[in-house]
Amino acid sequence: METLERIRTRLEAAVAGAELEVVANGAVAAQGSLRVDAAHAVAVARFLRDDAQLQLDYCSNVTGVDWLDRVVRTTVRTRRVIDGLERELEQTTEHTVPGYLEAVYHLYSVALRHGPLVLRQRTADRADGARVASLTPVWRSAEFQEREVYDLFGVVFEGHPDLRRILMWDEFRDHPMRKDYVEPDDYEYEPTPHDEVLAKARRHYAGAGGDRA
Amino acid sequence: MEEGLRRELAQQGIVTTTLADLYNWGRRNSLWPLNFGLACCAIEMIAASMARFDISRFGAEVFRPSPRQADLMIVAGTVTKKMAPQVVRLYNQMPEPKYVIAMGACAISGGPFKQGYNVLKGIDRYLPVDVHIPGCPPRPEALLHALMALQEKIRGQALTGPARPRHLQSEAPSEFPVPQFGAHDLEPPHHPELWQPPAVVGGES
Numbered sequence: 001m002e003t004l005e006r007i008r009t010r011l012e013a014a015v016a017g018a019e020l021e022v023v024a025n026g027a028v029a030a031q032g033s034l035r036v037d038a039a040h041a042v043a044v045a046r047f048l049r050d051d052a053q054l055q056l057d058y059c060s061n062v063t064g065v066d067w068l069d070r071v072v073r074t075t076v077r078t079r080r081v082i083d084g085l086e087r088e089l090e091q092t093t094e095h096t097v098p099g100y101l102e103a104v105y106h107l108y109s110v111a112l113r114h115g116p117l118v119l120r121q122r123t124a125d126r127a128d129g130a131r132v133a134s135l136t137p138v139w140r141s142a143e144f145q146e147r148e149v150y151d152l153f154g155v156v157f158e159g160h161p162d163l164r165r166i167l168m169w170d171e172f173r174d175h176p177m178r179k180d181y182v183e184p185d186d187y188e189y190e191p192t193p194h195d196e197v198l199a200k201a202r203r204h205y206a207g208a209g210g211d212r213a
Numbered sequence: 214m215e216e217g218l219r220r221e222l223a224q225q226g227i228v229t230t231t232l233a234d235l236y237n238w239g240r241r242n243s244l245w246p247l248n249f250g251l252a253c254c255a256i257e258m259i260a261a262s263m264a265r266f267d268i269s270r271f272g273a274e275v276f277r278p279s280p281r282q283a284d285l286m287i288v289a290g291t292v293t294k295k296m297a298p299q300v301v302r303l304y305n306q307m308p309e310p311k312y313v314i315a316m317g318a319c320a321i322s323g324g325p326f327k328q329g330y331n332v333l334k335g336i337d338r339y340l341p342v343d344v345h346i347p348g349c350p351p352r353p354e355a356l357l358h359a360l361m362a363l364q365e366k367i368r369g370q371a372l373t374g375p376a377r378p379r380h381l382q383s384e385a386p387s388e389f390p391v392p393q394f395g396a397h398d399l400e401p402p403h404h405p406e407l408w409q410p411p412a413v414v415g416g417e418s
Contacts, residue, residue: 169295169394171394171395174396176331183330186334188334189410190327197328
């Protein structure tokens, strides 16, 4: 398969106005991915599927990623003259990068036997703006998996033919795979709790006013 | 009648019995299970019904696809919170007398999924379980052992008095409330009369 950079260059020529970014992967696998904006995602997906050199006709996996708000610290060193002496001052500023959710698609070509190409869409935020474009019109196999991402992460796929919860019940209000999900406190006694379960036990018995843990 | 006299009579070819013995003998040897499975334990349940383990030796080979014709509910597998109301509803649709075997770690306690958000931590939170089988999954022999334990339980039941079985007590419930799907969890999270969280007494964690 072509490199992501080449695919991006060809996509920019084919889909006017598409905002594309090659996201590098620092891990050993070094498998980069292609990020696309929601407005042009369907057009880009159609190109990836129909292009003669790519023919990515099979979407094997759709999943979600939750990126929480994160605080970025930047330290700036400045030299200033204070009381006639030149001193080096460190100034640390903090700013919060708002969190977002991502939908990740793994694309393969059965016809040309290559892949995967990792395609990402990013939402504007983790609340009302958690919307991306549905790629079900392009790859039918994405239908149930996009429903799963909607169910567990709360990403709304616009243009999905039947966006309902698929694993949890319809009345359920939470999105359990989000990192800030709080599950119902139904901890039950375990003889040897450890790690996360121990933390859960402590929270439970503290809340219940028990004398334990 | 004394047990010794009875045995002596039996040696002479005279069989004596009581109505309770006959009644319990009849119903304990034809426990028809409900034909449903929830996860991998169901595979072991199927194995128990096939030729090698042969559950029909105990009169329980007639797996009924309708709850109206079943006496025994074998909860074989993980009960997810989404599935729990349907399991309780199936139990409610079974006629008395009816029994429940909770088969496997998931059905008795949630098993490896106990700390998850989507799995019920044991069907005994909503249903009166007669026999619990530990194991992940339990072997078919364990299911047969549970069936024999249930048969022993039925054999010892008195037909009169306060300890008589539930189906002979007109005021005892034969249906249990079906939990509702709530915004965060099942409502209620357990049946308070059937199950209470275990009390933790003393000791350091």
